Structure formats: C-alpha cells, structure tokens
Amino acid sequence: MSGLALQNVVKEFGSFRAVNNVDLNVPHGTFVCMLGPSGCGKTTLLRMIAGLDLPTGGAIRLDGDDITHVPTHKRNLGMVFQSLALFPHLTVGENIAYPLRIRGAAKEDQKKRVDELLSMIHLTGYADRPVAKLSGGQRQRVAIARALAISPKLFLLDEPLSALDAKLREAMQVELRQLQQKLGITTIVVTHDQREAMTMADTVVVMNGGEIRQAASPIEIYRRPADSFVADFIGQTNLLEVQADSTGRVEVLGQPIAGLALPAGASKGTLSVRPEDVHLTAPGAGALTGKVTFVRDLGGTIETFVDIAGRQIVAVSTPRARPDVTVGQEVGIALTPDVCVVLKK
Amino acid sequence: MRREPPQTLGDYAPLLFPAAMLTIFFVVPFGTMIAVSFFQRQQGGFYTPAFVFDNYARFLSAFFGGVLGFSLLLAITVAICCVVLALPFTYMLTRMARKVQVVWLVALLSILSLSEVIIGFAWSTLFSRTAGITNILVALGIMSEAKALTPSFGAVLTGMVYQAFPYTVLVLFPALVRLDPTLTEAARTLGASPLKAFFTVVVPALRNTITATLIMVFIFALGSYLLPQLLGRPQHWTLSVLITDQAIYQSNMPFAAAMAVFLVLVTLGLVALTVIAGRKGEAA
Amino acid sequence: MITTSIKRRTLLGAGLAGASMLAMPSVLRAQDKSLKVGVYGGYFKTSFDKNIFPEFTKATGIAVESIAEPTGEAWLVQLEQAARAGQAPADVSMMSQVAMLKGQSTDLWTPIDMAKIKNSSNLLDRFVNKYPDGRIAGIGAVSWYITLVTNTDVYKEAPTSWSAFWDPANADKLGLLALVSNSFLLEVTAKTFLGGTNALDTEEGLLKAFEKLAEVKPNVRLWYRDEAQFEQSLKSGEIPMGQYYHDVTGLAAADGNPVRSTFPKEGGIQDSGCWALSRASQKSEEAHIFIDYMCQPSIQATLSRKVGTSPTVKREVTDLTDKEFAAVSSDIEPIVPRYDLYQSKSDWLNQKWTELIVG
The missing domain is CATH 3.40.190.10 (Periplasmic binding protein-like II)
Structure with missing residues (x-):
C-alpha cells in the first residue's frame, strides 16, 4: 500500500499512556491534520512518525515498509518544528542546503536547488542573509523550504503556524495547502486550531486522551461528528439529552420529535444540533418552546440564546434571516430529524 | 523605561564598587609587579628601586624562550583536551534526567574542592610502578610487568586535564542547557546522524562559547606550577615553576616579576589574537 | 638555606x-x-x-x-x-x-x-x-645531615659512595633535591670526583662540576621540592635511591619502613x-x-x-x-656546603643549575 500506515501504535512514558492503540491510514498525497487539545498525544504521534520517539508497541509503515525502528536520519522526511529550529549559525541559503550538504550533494546542485526553493517561497535573493534578520513569516517559509529540499516522502509539521499573528497565519494556511497540492506530497500537520485544520486538511484526525476519536474529511467531521467530544471540539454545537420511550418515540427535553430514531436497543442518547441549523419560530409552532435570554449581534451573524427548561440553546442566523425577537420573549424552536445528529454514547 | 545617559557624577556611583574592586585586586598588585620588574636586583635577596631592563634582558634567551614556548603549548593542549572531552560529556549530561545531572555536578564540584597537591599526589600514586594502574593491567594479563607512567608529559597532561575538566564542564553547562534541543532533532530529520548533528549543529552553534571556554582553560592551565613538578620531569616544568623558584627560593623578586609580566603580556596577546580571529571568522 | x-x-x-x-x-x-x-x-x-x-x-x-x-x-x-x-x-x-x-x-x-x-x-x-x-x-x-638514602628491598647492599648516583645501573632511580642551594650536589660532585670542594673556587672548576653533574641526569626520576613526595616514593621503592635527611630517614626505618641512610665514604652533607x-x-x-x-x-x-x-x-x-x-651524625668528615658561593654567585649558579636540569 502506498502511503503511511499506523498499526496499533502505543506510546507509554512510565505508567502514562500518551498514545493508545492508534490505527490510521494516510494514502499517498493526502494532507492530514491531527487536531486535539494539548496533551492529547498528537505531537507524540507525530514524533513517532518522525522517529524522534520510539513507539512502545505497534508498527509504522511507509509505502509498505516497516519503518518503526528506522532511525530518523534514514527516513528521508521533512519536518517543520514549532520553534522552526532554524540553525542560527547558518545563512538562509545554508539552512536550506543543509539536508543536501549532509547527503553530499555537489555544490552546484545545492545552489540550484536552493534557488528553486527560494523562488518557490518568494524569497529569491535572500540566500546570503542570516536567519536572525528575517521576519516571522519569512523564517516560517525558510523552515518549510528546508524541510522540502530533498523532496521528502513525508512532510511533517508540528504546530507550524502558532508563532505567527492571526492574519499571517490565515494567509500561510492557504499558501501551505496550495504548495502541498502542487507538490502532491503526503503531509501531516499537528495543530490545536480547528480553523487551520478545516482550511488545509483532506482528512482531519481528532484526538483526545491518546486515542483517535474520529478521522474523516473536514465536512464529515463537522456534519457527522462521531461523538460528543468531536462535536463539541469542532465548531459550536448544541448538545441535548434525548430519551426513547417504550414505543421507540424519541423525546427531547420532554417533547417528542417526529421521525427521529435512536440506534437499535438504545434508550438514551445525545443529540448534536449546529446553531445554524436551529430555526426560531413563533411560540408553539416548533417542536420546543423557550424564552430568549440574550441576543448577540456580531454584524455578520446573529446569535440568539434561548432557555428551555433550564437548558440553553444557541441559534445562529444571518442578517437577512434576522429573527424578530427581543430578550424575554417566548419563541418556538424547529428541530427536523435531518439536522439532528444522534451521537454514540 | 528609557535609559538615560548618566548626567551627574552621582549617576556613576554604581560603578564605584566594581571599579574599586578592580583597582584593589587587579590594578594595584599588577602595577606593583610591573614596577618591581624594573627594580635593581641585589644579589642575595634584596632589591632597590630603579629603572633597569636587566631582568627582561635576562629573560630574553633561548632557554627561557623554550620554557615559555613549552608552557604555552602545554596550556593550549590542556585547553583543547578539556574542551574536546567536556563538550560531548556536557552535551549528554544536559540531556539526562535532572537527578542524574545533580549527581554528576556534585561529583564535579567535589573535584574542584581538591587542592592541586592532592590531585598531584593521587595521580603520581596512580601512575607509580609500585601502586599504580599498570598493576591492574598486569593482573588482567594485558601487561607483562608493572611500570611507572610518571614522570612524563602524559602524566602532567592527565593531571592538568583532570584538574581543569570540572571548570570546563561548569562553564559549558549553562550554554548547552540553553541550546534549543529541537536544533539537533531538526538536523536528524534533515538526514544527519546524531554524531553528524552534533558536529554540524551543536558545535558551530556554540562556537563563541567554545572559544571562551578554551581561553578560560588555557589561562587556568598557564598558572599551574605544582602538577608539572609532581608529575613531570624538569623539561616539563612551566614558566610558573621557574617564577616560583625565583620568587620564593632565590628571593629574586625583580626577575620573577619580569617573567610574570612577560607571561601576562604574551597571554593577553594570544587571547586578543583569538578574539580577533573569531570576529573575522564571524564576519566572513 | x-x-x-x-x-x-x-x-x-x-x-x-x-x-x-x-x-x-x-x-x-x-x-x-x-x-x-x-x-x-x-x-x-x-x-x-x-x-x-x-x-x-x-x-x-x-x-x-x-x-x-x-x-x-x-x-x-x-x-x-x-x-x-x-x-x-x-x-x-x-x-x-x-x-x-x-x-x-x-x-x-x-x-x-x-x-x-x-x-x-x-x-x-x-x-x-x-x-x-x-x-x-x-x-x-x-x-643536620643530608645523606645517601636507599630502599632496602631494592638495594640489599648499602652503597658506599656518592658515586652510586653516577652508576648507569641506577637509571631513572634517583630522587634529588631540585634547587642548587638546597641539594649541595655541586659540593658532592667536587668532593667525589674533583678532589674536594676547593675545586669550586674558580668558575672553571664550577663548570667542570656542572659538566660532571650533568651525567647524573639520566638517573634522576624526581627532582623534588616537596619532601613528602620523595619520602613516600622511597618507602614504597618507587624511587629507591636519593639524597635525604639522615634523622628523618632513621625515624622512618625505626618505624619499620624498608629504608636506610648511609654516610658515604666522602661524607654526608652537613x-x-x-x-x-x-x-x-x-x-x-x-x-x-x-x-x-x-x-x-x-x-x-x-x-x-x-x-x-x-x-x-x-x-x-x-x-x-x-x-x-x-x-x-657520623665520624666521617662531612661535606660542608660552600655557602660563600651562594652569596657571591647565587644568580649565576641558579641559572646554570636550572639550565642543567630543565634543558
């Protein structure tokens, strides 16, 4: 199989299990974002792929070959660190040429490749500058160019954009994605920023507690979250407890919702409804009724907070569909089965 | 907060203490030494204030030139050996667990507490024929007969490197701790073996620290006068030994002072050369 | 001194x-x-x-x-x-x-x-x-006397003359005092080979003594300033022969150490x-x-x-x-140091001596 495969990978630090039985297939040319809160094991997983940490159990395969115990420097990969780790004693050109020099490439070939890469990252003519003289974004690009100098099989990035300011970060996200598509290189990015993941990834891997909670396309993750952790971690959502009575009729906050079913045999569950899917109606017209407690008008979107039997539900609408409500007013809430996701318990 | 240039005399007050210390502990003794180096030696232990160059003239001979050359060479060799040994050692030490680091550092500090005399006697015993390490080699069947390894140049070098090693580690340690560990990891992901990463990244990134450490150990080693006597033959005696002879045993203060002044000047010259060379290397 | x-x-x-x-x-x-x-x-x-x-x-x-x-x-x-x-x-x-x-x-x-x-x-x-x-x-x-001392384990027979220092058989076995003014080896050389310390009256005689003394160098393992170092080495046999203080050596022997102090026939240094x-x-x-x-x-x-x-x-x-x-002490006529030389020619002697042993 071409691409990267993680099989039952385990990493223990003493009695602490940082990565727990991870299975993942990354087909060749895919852009994968590993997403999760800090301490979820995503960085450890990336370091094991790079060979900087050794797994306690399981195997890592690249294009069918077991590389679990291949030392880092023989894996032919490119990696960008959170600190960037540019070599302070080398110039921009020398930094980018480092992997070529280490492999004994001829001087002319090194220079040619460095020029190519500099033009790719829009820093033509910067070869002789010391890295200390570059701006944050420029350093970022140099780190990327250095990692790509040998056209690696695998491109790994650990929180690569976290040091940049918000605007530059968004621009770099787009640039990075376009670069990856142009080169067709298998790429794995570790991030805690879900926006970043949604922007760049073919596949988003959501991790928590050392385990993969869901690995799917960004839209799938958003639309069909596997569990309440994923639903809550990716975007905003309303999580509601649901119960099925003996006839199989499903109730939300004591009110039945037609056409909704729980998985066979389950009598309880959690429902995820994205705020943009919550429609306000006249009192009594929707499935549920509640009272408006707050309206947040952000210009581009309007968030309405509704209290139903002590539970708060958020509805998001665009200015065009602006609901005509005020705080304290009774409103109805329409819930249709197609916008409700019943989560695994 | 803005830094203003000092306006009144009072603003210079914080400089007074270090300036006074420098004057009392460096300028005055060194000035006295320079003055004495020009005094007239009275054969038999006295000297009279004068301004003569006899003491320097006596020093400028092939014999003392040879001793000076040997002293400098020995100090340079000790400095290089110490840094070559201490750099990888300290690098590995900084990557160990905190507890292990503490144990090692305490052990090194305890070596520092040993006097030169104790170190000299310990090594001359270890290198002796009757009680030395060659007896272990004989017992292991590696050597056929125990032999004395002292007095010899190797013994002097070993003793001095042993003595200067803890200083070297303690000077290198903070710089190596501060070194970003992802630099070597980055080098490894870029195709460098750990050994190559050490030489292509750690060593060049610490170039200034290494130069400073070399200079420090060099100067430290230059002052050594007991170990060359305890572990070496007379041809391994440093200029410091001869200075001591003149000052203590011959009561020839002017000549001892002249030699010491000369040694200090040569040392300063060498250090300046090193620094200038380092600057040039950086500019290139 | x-x-x-x-x-x-x-x-x-x-x-x-x-x-x-x-x-x-x-x-x-x-x-x-x-x-x-x-x-x-x-x-x-x-x-x-x-x-x-x-x-x-x-x-x-x-x-x-x-x-x-x-x-x-x-x-x-x-x-x-x-x-x-x-x-x-x-x-x-x-x-x-x-x-x-x-x-x-x-x-x-x-x-x-x-x-x-x-x-x-x-x-x-x-x-x-x-x-x-x-x-x-x-x-x-x-x-007090400085005499010819030996380790009894290494030298079963006590040497009888300072000339033992010059014996090629004793290569790398001697411990001698490191300074011209405390070893009095010029006087020993003069008394042993040049007919007495009067030979040191002239510069020519002194140079002759230095020349003869230079022959001892290959036999010297240690030129000591620190007495403890030599005493220890003498006791252990590491450096089995040399010059040392008569009374201290006697005390060490009395303590059971295999050392002996000998007054050579040319006399001890007093x-x-x-x-x-x-x-x-x-x-x-x-x-x-x-x-x-x-x-x-x-x-x-x-x-x-x-x-x-x-x-x-x-x-x-x-x-x-x-x-x-x-x-x-001993009844043998001692070698009395030429103290006058160390007053009148001290720098010259010191320079020659240092060049002799260091060079």
Whole structure:
C-alpha cells in the first residue's frame, strides 16, 4: 500500500499512556491534520512518525515498509518544528542546503536547488542573509523550504503556524495547502486550531486522551461528528439529552420529535444540533418552546440564546434571516430529524 | 523605561564598587609587579628601586624562550583536551534526567574542592610502578610487568586535564542547557546522524562559547606550577615553576616579576589574537 | 638555606606549624630578665619551646619569648630593616649560613665575645662563624645531615659512595633535591670526583662540576621540592635511591619502613644554622648567656635526642651513646656546603643549575 500506515501504535512514558492503540491510514498525497487539545498525544504521534520517539508497541509503515525502528536520519522526511529550529549559525541559503550538504550533494546542485526553493517561497535573493534578520513569516517559509529540499516522502509539521499573528497565519494556511497540492506530497500537520485544520486538511484526525476519536474529511467531521467530544471540539454545537420511550418515540427535553430514531436497543442518547441549523419560530409552532435570554449581534451573524427548561440553546442566523425577537420573549424552536445528529454514547 | 545617559557624577556611583574592586585586586598588585620588574636586583635577596631592563634582558634567551614556548603549548593542549572531552560529556549530561545531572555536578564540584597537591599526589600514586594502574593491567594479563607512567608529559597532561575538566564542564553547562534541543532533532530529520548533528549543529552553534571556554582553560592551565613538578620531569616544568623558584627560593623578586609580566603580556596577546580571529571568522 | 629547614621541619611539625607561624609569644615566667629568640617556625620552634627554653629559664632566670621565623630570606630582610630603625624583632636568631654571610656584609651581627662563652672550647671549628676580619659573627645552633638514602628491598647492599648516583645501573632511580642551594650536589660532585670542594673556587672548576653533574641526569626520576613526595616514593621503592635527611630517614626505618641512610665514604652533607645577635639588640648580656647555655654538651645531647639534630660540639664531650650518635651524625668528615658561593654567585649558579636540569 502506498502511503503511511499506523498499526496499533502505543506510546507509554512510565505508567502514562500518551498514545493508545492508534490505527490510521494516510494514502499517498493526502494532507492530514491531527487536531486535539494539548496533551492529547498528537505531537507524540507525530514524533513517532518522525522517529524522534520510539513507539512502545505497534508498527509504522511507509509505502509498505516497516519503518518503526528506522532511525530518523534514514527516513528521508521533512519536518517543520514549532520553534522552526532554524540553525542560527547558518545563512538562509545554508539552512536550506543543509539536508543536501549532509547527503553530499555537489555544490552546484545545492545552489540550484536552493534557488528553486527560494523562488518557490518568494524569497529569491535572500540566500546570503542570516536567519536572525528575517521576519516571522519569512523564517516560517525558510523552515518549510528546508524541510522540502530533498523532496521528502513525508512532510511533517508540528504546530507550524502558532508563532505567527492571526492574519499571517490565515494567509500561510492557504499558501501551505496550495504548495502541498502542487507538490502532491503526503503531509501531516499537528495543530490545536480547528480553523487551520478545516482550511488545509483532506482528512482531519481528532484526538483526545491518546486515542483517535474520529478521522474523516473536514465536512464529515463537522456534519457527522462521531461523538460528543468531536462535536463539541469542532465548531459550536448544541448538545441535548434525548430519551426513547417504550414505543421507540424519541423525546427531547420532554417533547417528542417526529421521525427521529435512536440506534437499535438504545434508550438514551445525545443529540448534536449546529446553531445554524436551529430555526426560531413563533411560540408553539416548533417542536420546543423557550424564552430568549440574550441576543448577540456580531454584524455578520446573529446569535440568539434561548432557555428551555433550564437548558440553553444557541441559534445562529444571518442578517437577512434576522429573527424578530427581543430578550424575554417566548419563541418556538424547529428541530427536523435531518439536522439532528444522534451521537454514540 | 528609557535609559538615560548618566548626567551627574552621582549617576556613576554604581560603578564605584566594581571599579574599586578592580583597582584593589587587579590594578594595584599588577602595577606593583610591573614596577618591581624594573627594580635593581641585589644579589642575595634584596632589591632597590630603579629603572633597569636587566631582568627582561635576562629573560630574553633561548632557554627561557623554550620554557615559555613549552608552557604555552602545554596550556593550549590542556585547553583543547578539556574542551574536546567536556563538550560531548556536557552535551549528554544536559540531556539526562535532572537527578542524574545533580549527581554528576556534585561529583564535579567535589573535584574542584581538591587542592592541586592532592590531585598531584593521587595521580603520581596512580601512575607509580609500585601502586599504580599498570598493576591492574598486569593482573588482567594485558601487561607483562608493572611500570611507572610518571614522570612524563602524559602524566602532567592527565593531571592538568583532570584538574581543569570540572571548570570546563561548569562553564559549558549553562550554554548547552540553553541550546534549543529541537536544533539537533531538526538536523536528524534533515538526514544527519546524531554524531553528524552534533558536529554540524551543536558545535558551530556554540562556537563563541567554545572559544571562551578554551581561553578560560588555557589561562587556568598557564598558572599551574605544582602538577608539572609532581608529575613531570624538569623539561616539563612551566614558566610558573621557574617564577616560583625565583620568587620564593632565590628571593629574586625583580626577575620573577619580569617573567610574570612577560607571561601576562604574551597571554593577553594570544587571547586578543583569538578574539580577533573569531570576529573575522564571524564576519566572513 | 632557611627554606630547606623550614620546609622539612614544618612538615614534621604538621599541624602546629600554622599556629607557631603567628609568632605568638611563649611562656614568660621571669619578669626581670628576658630575651627574644627567633627560631625556624614549625617543628624547631615547637621542639625548642617544649624541650629547651623552659629549662633555660629555670637555670638562668631569663625568660624566653620565642618567635617563629618566616620562610625564605624574609627574616633577614626584616632584621636588617628593623636594625636600621634601631629595633630588634628578636635579639638572638637562628640563621642559615647564607643568611649569616649576607648579614655580615651589612655588619648586622653584633660580634660575640668569646670570653663570655665558656663552653666555646667544646665547639667544632666549623660552627664558629667569623667575619672576614676574624670577629665572631655567630655560633652554631643546630646542624643536620643530608645523606645517601636507599630502599632496602631494592638495594640489599648499602652503597658506599656518592658515586652510586653516577652508576648507569641506577637509571631513572634517583630522587634529588631540585634547587642548587638546597641539594649541595655541586659540593658532592667536587668532593667525589674533583678532589674536594676547593675545586669550586674558580668558575672553571664550577663548570667542570656542572659538566660532571650533568651525567647524573639520566638517573634522576624526581627532582623534588616537596619532601613528602620523595619520602613516600622511597618507602614504597618507587624511587629507591636519593639524597635525604639522615634523622628523618632513621625515624622512618625505626618505624619499620624498608629504608636506610648511609654516610658515604666522602661524607654526608652537613647543613647548619647559627645563633646570631642583632646589632640593634639591647640584651647582649642575656644573649651571651643564652648562646653559652646552648653550647653545653648536655644541651647539645638533649637536642640530638629530642630534636634529631647533630651536635655542634665534639662528640667526646657529650654523653651520647654510639647508637644515639649514629642516629644523628657520623665520624666521617662531612661535606660542608660552600655557602660563600651562594652569596657571591647565587644568580649565576641558579641559572646554570636550572639550565642543567630543565634543558
């Protein structure tokens, strides 16, 4: 199989299990974002792929070959660190040429490749500058160019954009994605920023507690979250407890919702409804009724907070569909089965 | 907060203490030494204030030139050996667990507490024929007969490197701790073996620290006068030994002072050369 | 030289050295008459304070304040400078032979009136230090021998001559003192090969001695300044032959160490110190009484027994047994160092010597 495969990978630090039985297939040319809160094991997983940490159990395969115990420097990969780790004693050109020099490439070939890469990252003519003289974004690009100098099989990035300011970060996200598509290189990015993941990834891997909670396309993750952790971690959502009575009729906050079913045999569950899917109606017209407690008008979107039997539900609408409500007013809430996701318990 | 240039005399007050210390502990003794180096030696232990160059003239001979050359060479060799040994050692030490680091550092500090005399006697015993390490080699069947390894140049070098090693580690340690560990990891992901990463990244990134450490150990080693006597033959005696002879045993203060002044000047010259060379290397 | 003795005695005196270096006044018992006596710091001062001074005070009623002399020639410099100001930090001082000569050049020493030294007839001639014009500058205080020492495990037979140092069979086996002025090896060379220390009168003779001495170099394993290092190596057999102090070697042998001290047929090297009276001292009377007291055969015998020094008086006037005498001295005519050379030619000798052993 071409691409990267993680099989039952385990990493223990003493009695602490940082990565727990991870299975993942990354087909060749895919852009994968590993997403999760800090301490979820995503960085450890990336370091094991790079060979900087050794797994306690399981195997890592690249294009069918077991590389679990291949030392880092023989894996032919490119990696960008959170600190960037540019070599302070080398110039921009020398930094980018480092992997070529280490492999004994001829001087002319090194220079040619460095020029190519500099033009790719829009820093033509910067070869002789010391890295200390570059701006944050420029350093970022140099780190990327250095990692790509040998056209690696695998491109790994650990929180690569976290040091940049918000605007530059968004621009770099787009640039990075376009670069990856142009080169067709298998790429794995570790991030805690879900926006970043949604922007760049073919596949988003959501991790928590050392385990993969869901690995799917960004839209799938958003639309069909596997569990309440994923639903809550990716975007905003309303999580509601649901119960099925003996006839199989499903109730939300004591009110039945037609056409909704729980998985066979389950009598309880959690429902995820994205705020943009919550429609306000006249009192009594929707499935549920509640009272408006707050309206947040952000210009581009309007968030309405509704209290139903002590539970708060958020509805998001665009200015065009602006609901005509005020705080304290009774409103109805329409819930249709197609916008409700019943989560695994 | 803005830094203003000092306006009144009072603003210079914080400089007074270090300036006074420098004057009392460096300028005055060194000035006295320079003055004495020009005094007239009275054969038999006295000297009279004068301004003569006899003491320097006596020093400028092939014999003392040879001793000076040997002293400098020995100090340079000790400095290089110490840094070559201490750099990888300290690098590995900084990557160990905190507890292990503490144990090692305490052990090194305890070596520092040993006097030169104790170190000299310990090594001359270890290198002796009757009680030395060659007896272990004989017992292991590696050597056929125990032999004395002292007095010899190797013994002097070993003793001095042993003595200067803890200083070297303690000077290198903070710089190596501060070194970003992802630099070597980055080098490894870029195709460098750990050994190559050490030489292509750690060593060049610490170039200034290494130069400073070399200079420090060099100067430290230059002052050594007991170990060359305890572990070496007379041809391994440093200029410091001869200075001591003149000052203590011959009561020839002017000549001892002249030699010491000369040694200090040569040392300063060498250090300046090193620094200038380092600057040039950086500019290139 | 002073240094030699102090180093050696300091070592023996071990822990007491530090305290006595502070020149603390000793017991002052008799109030009316007193005398300040300078003694080499460390072992000597400790021994004299314990064994000699209290008895002296008891016998004469003169209280003694003993003063520890510092190392090197510093004491001579201090006495000289104090005398110019009319002060005497000590009335009587124990001085090395070279310091005696240097003091003579500035008339620092009050001439001793031999008529008041009733016991002077007991003295060996070489222990009367004279000005060039015949006045008496000082009287021998203590003396000791440096002899040929060997490790008995390595050398079953004791060597009989200093020429053993030159024997090619002894390559890399010798431990010798590192300074021209404390090893007295030029004198040994002259006595052994050049017909006596008079051969050193001329520069030519000195150069000849240096040349002969250069042949010893391949045999020398250690040129020592630190006595402990050589003593240890001698005991262990690491360095089985050399020159060392006769009495200390005897003590080590008595402790069961395989070492022996031999007086070669050319004689042991006899170094010594003198009592000398500063010209600034007001206590000439007491000083003469003290020096006379110290010249008594019984006191010299006590020194031999308690301090380990060789008597400055003729053997037959002492009550030392053969064994006691052999522990500190010998009837063989000693090699007496050419102290005059170390005053007049010290820098030249030092330079030649350093070039010889370092070059």
